[in-house]
Amino acid sequence: MKLCLILVCAALISAETKVKHQDVALYICSDSEREFIYGLDGEEMWHADFSLEKGVMTLPQFADPFTYEEGAYESAVANIEVCRNNLGLSIQVNKNPAIPKVAPQSSVYTKSSAQLGSKNTLICHITGFYPPHVEVSWTRNNVNVTNEASLSRYYINTDDTFNLISHLSFTPEEGDIYSCSVQHTALDRALTKTWDVQVSLPGVGASVFCGVGLAGGLLGVAVGTFFLIKGNNCN
Secondary structure, eight states, X not given: OOEEEEEEEEEEEOTTTOOEEEEEEXXXXXXXXXXXXXXXXXXXXXXXXXXXXXXXXXXXXXXXXXXXXXXXXXXXXXXXXXXXXXXXXXXXXXXXXXXXXXXXXXXXXXXXXXXXXXXXXXXXXXXXXXXXXXXXXXXXXXXXXXGGEEEOOOEEOTTSOEEEEEEEEEOOOTTOEEEEEEEOTTOSSOEEEEEEOOOOOTTHHHHHHHHHHHHHHHHHHHHHHHHHHHHXXXX
């Protein structure tokens, strides 16, 4: 896959607070990929949704109000085309250089504590990879359920590698086994992590604790009674 990535950074320093901020514009383009993101201090602020053909603010509700001017989406579309043209020229000038490859790492966990029969979300976190293109697939008991999962946009790490997250809504049932598989150009084979439903007996720990405490208390009473009787006999 031919890929071009443009990362534009600007350091902003407030004269009053002497705090340094980093403003980022990220362009990703290839034969099949295109992404455009604005960010500040490692947090995404705005991205171009090329499927919905509009710009999307991604700041949390509690953040200070902020909007991008009209035409930002159209500008993103134009910049992606420029990116693709530059990609073609760069490949010709540099004689099609090899793309650096860094293999991803992944982990699978639940959004909240898993309980049988209660709806939950499995999260597959994939990070540390370059270039920014991975294929993610899910299975439940060896049955492909990838079409039920969602995939986030690519986010850049501080070391210029990328990360993304895939979500799968599910209801834990006893014996179920889920897997998240990742394919990337730096991998010889798919990277697969599994998650299975662990069933624990509720209240067993507390019951054992109470049982041990009760036994210890009875033993203390018996020992105290023994020495009390022995003391009376000595008198």
